[in-house]
Amino acid sequence: xxxxxxxxxxxxxxxxxxxxxxxxxxxxxxxxxxxxxxxxxxxxxxxxxxxxxxxxxxxxxxxxxxxxxxxxxxxxxxxxxxxxxxxxxxxxxxxxxxxxxxxxxxxxxxxxxxxxxxxxxxxxxxxxxxxxxxxxxxxxxxxxxxxxxxxxxxxxxxxxxxxxxxxxxxxxxxxxxxxxxxxxxxxxxxxxxxxxxxxxxxxxxxxxxxxxxxxxxxxxxxxxxxxxxxxxxxxxxxxxxxxxxxxxxxxxxxxxxxxxxxxxxxxxxxxxxxxxxxxxxxxxxxxxxxxxxxxxxxxxxxxxxxxxxxxxxxxxxxxx
Amino acid sequence: xxxxxxxxxxxxxxxxxxxxxxxxxxxxxxxxxxxxxxxxxxxxxxxxxxxxxxxxxxxxxxxxxxxxxxxxxxxxxxxxxxxxxxxxxxxxxxxxxxxxxxxxxxxxxxxxxxxxxxxxxxxxxxxxxxxxxxxxxxxxxxxxxxxxxxxxxxxxxxxxxxxxxxxxxxxxxxxxxxxxxxxxxxxxxxxxxxxxxxxxxxxxxxxxxxxxxxxxxxxxxxxxxxxxxxxxxxxxxxxxxxxxxxxxxxxxxxxxxxxxxxxxxxxxxxxxxxxxxxxxxxxxxxxxxxxxxxxxxxxxxxxxxxxxxxxxxxxxxxxx
Numbered sequence: 001x002x003x004x005x006x007x008x009x010x011x012x013x014x015x016x017x018x019x020x021x022x023x024x025x026x027x028x029x030x031x032x033x034x035x036x037x038x039x040x041x042x043x044x045x046x047x048x049x050x051x052x053x054x055x056x057x058x059x060x061x062x063x064x065x066x067x068x069x070x071x072x073x074x075x076x077x078x079x080x081x082x083x084x085x086x087x088x089x090x091x092x093x094x095x096x097x098x099x100x101x102x103x104x105x106x107x108x109x110x111x112x113x114x115x116x117x118x119x120x121x122x123x124x125x126x127x128x129x130x131x132x133x134x135x136x137x138x139x140x141x142x143x144x145x146x147x148x149x150x151x152x153x154x155x156x157x158x159x160x161x162x163x164x165x166x167x168x169x170x171x172x173x174x175x176x177x178x179x180x181x182x183x184x185x186x187x188x189x190x191x192x193x194x195x196x197x198x199x200x201x202x203x204x205x206x207x208x209x210x211x212x213x214x215x216x217x218x219x220x221x222x223x224x225x226x227x228x229x230x231x232x233x234x235x236x237x238x239x240x241x242x243x244x245x246x247x248x249x250x251x252x253x254x255x256x257x258x259x260x261x262x263x264x265x266x267x268x269x270x271x272x273x274x275x276x277x278x279x280x281x282x283x284x285x286x287x288x289x290x291x292x293x294x295x296x297x298x299x300x301x302x303x304x305x306x307x308x309x310x311x312x313x314x315x316x317x318x319x320x
Numbered sequence: 321x322x323x324x325x326x327x328x329x330x331x332x333x334x335x336x337x338x339x340x341x342x343x344x345x346x347x348x349x350x351x352x353x354x355x356x357x358x359x360x361x362x363x364x365x366x367x368x369x370x371x372x373x374x375x376x377x378x379x380x381x382x383x384x385x386x387x388x389x390x391x392x393x394x395x396x397x398x399x400x401x402x403x404x405x406x407x408x409x410x411x412x413x414x415x416x417x418x419x420x421x422x423x424x425x426x427x428x429x430x431x432x433x434x435x436x437x438x439x440x441x442x443x444x445x446x447x448x449x450x451x452x453x454x455x456x457x458x459x460x461x462x463x464x465x466x467x468x469x470x471x472x473x474x475x476x477x478x479x480x481x482x483x484x485x486x487x488x489x490x491x492x493x494x495x496x497x498x499x500x501x502x503x504x505x506x507x508x509x510x511x512x513x514x515x516x517x518x519x520x521x522x523x524x525x526x527x528x529x530x531x532x533x534x535x536x537x538x539x540x541x542x543x544x545x546x547x548x549x550x551x552x553x554x555x556x557x558x559x560x561x562x563x564x565x566x567x568x569x570x571x572x573x574x575x576x577x578x579x580x581x582x583x584x585x586x587x588x589x590x591x592x593x594x595x596x597x598x599x600x601x602x603x604x605x606x607x608x609x610x611x612x613x614x615x616x617x618x619x620x621x622x623x624x625x626x627x628x629x630x631x632x633x634x635x636x637x638x639x640x
Binding site for chain 1: 427595626637640
């Protein structure tokens with residue numbers, strides 16, 4: 001039994017109405033020419049908090065009973081989920097504690113603190129964020145808002161595809177970045193229900209292909225914490241619930257290297273005037289690098305976020 | 321007698337329908353907080369060619385009789401007008417020759433050539449682009465498409481404000497970058513006709529305040545070619561026709577320094593995920609630097625373009 005269905009995504013869309021920003025779907029004649037297809041970019045960099053993560057976090061937190069909200073919420077995140085939980089909690093009158101890797105991008109840490117959350121840091125290479133999160137949740141009585149492995153979070157993220165298909169009702173392919181798998185689980189659920197013939201393709205960094213390996217193996221495979229510039233895609237194992245959805249609804253996973261991600265960030269900057277973080281650009285990177293056969297097709301691609309910061313951007317792109 | 325009226329802008333809007341991209345109007349809670357007003361950003365970085373200039377160029381070239389189009393068009397421009405003329409000419413089946421300063425940003429030169437135009441370069445500090453343009457036009461029989469001092473160009477640029485006011489019908493203030501004055505002439509014409517009480521404020525670089533001085537003097541004042549990072553705003557004198565419009569319809573000119581422009585570019589990048597060239601960010605720079613008294617007002621601001629290129633962007637912002 002799949003853990004979410006179209007109705008869950010539609011219910012999330014109703015909760016998010018008037019709260020999440022409907023994001024634009026952008027096109028570029030130059031991108032179409034380079035890819036050889038008709039490409040529609042769902043620009044979640046313009047979402048509240050600068051990434052799609054607000055959708056899932058708000059859907060989850062707004063579904064909590066008032067007595068649970070009173071103890072606050074807690075999250076562990078490399079950044080965008082943190083900001084999303086902080087914003088959603090503040091909107092709903094709850095306190096938020098965020099467990100963050102000590103080497104998270106400064107722009108994300110500052111923004112999260114700016115939204116009123118308390119930050120607790122850990123070492124990404126030696127400590128387990130899951131354990132720290134669970135311990136703090138137990139101590140404080142806070143509700144842990146998981147970054148992906150929760151039906152309400154997955155359903156919230158799926159509203160990205162629901163909105164895209166409202167703007168562009170006919171698509172042959174949907175391309176979605178993959179980390180823990182929550183975004184693609186929600187998007188695949190919505191897209192396959194509305195367009196049964198659509199191909200749903202996930203994109204992972206070459207160094208972080210845990211979902212690709214897991215789908216090939218038919219079971220969840222754990223890898224080392226991937227070393228990639230795509231700091232939002234450093235999951236080492238698919239989620240338990242997301243994997244149940246994705247094994248049924250995701251057709252294929254492709255991977256791209258870090259230098260291709262940087263090239264895509266430059267393309268999006270120069271030709272589409274869009275600011276994207278490495279994780280956010282990976283779908284467009286896969287298209288520009290020819291990792292998918294999409295010739296003459298109608299392609300939707302989720303640009304998942306834009307929280308890169310000027311300093312990190314100039315560091316990544318100045319070195320090219 | 322003013323040289324353009326609302327009807328001219330409305331006629332331009334009809335010609336541009338289905339050809340120019342309607343650009344989004346973006347808002348940011350952080351920007352509103354920093355400015356203390358409700359700010360609506362008209363994002364012309366998403367226009368064809370990456371700047372508002374396509375509006376005026378297409379309105380002009382599409383109005384030419386077929387026998388004039390057959391001899392091609394010619395333009396002199398520091399960049400965005402060049403790309404606009406190149407794109408519009410190609411769409412209308414005419415050849416385009418562009419006279420460009422030798423030190424124009426590489427991204428703009430490459431893009432213009434990519435649109436199929438022939439490029440002729442000159443030295444910005446020692447030669448007159450007006451003279452070179454006039455000579456080439458005479459030799460080739462091409463029509464010179466002026467960057468601003470033409471009623472059809474002004475009217476085309478005014479569709480920027482017309483579109484903004486369709487999305488946000490009530491504004492107290494409209495903030496517009498000023499170089500030769502074509503964009504603000506068209507925008508002020510549309511805005512004052514639709515909202516007689518609106519304040520129209522122009523923004524110039526501190527080093528390039530020819531329109532501010534000219535409005536104060538009551539006649540056109542010529543200054544040295546301004547040295548500023550805002551390469552799109554290096555006019556040394558207002559246009560003859562634009563000045564006739566702007567002396568009647570522009571309420572005020574404010575100026576900002578280059579470092580404030582860079583700060584605004586960083587803000588737009590970090591907080592709004594928008595790529596802006598220095599000239600494009602100057603309106604937002606004036607608001608962030610407190611150059612206008614807009615407290616609690618509804619403010620429209622034209623972000624006029626995003627053609628900066630990764631290399632130039634990292635150079636400008638990496639040095640902060």
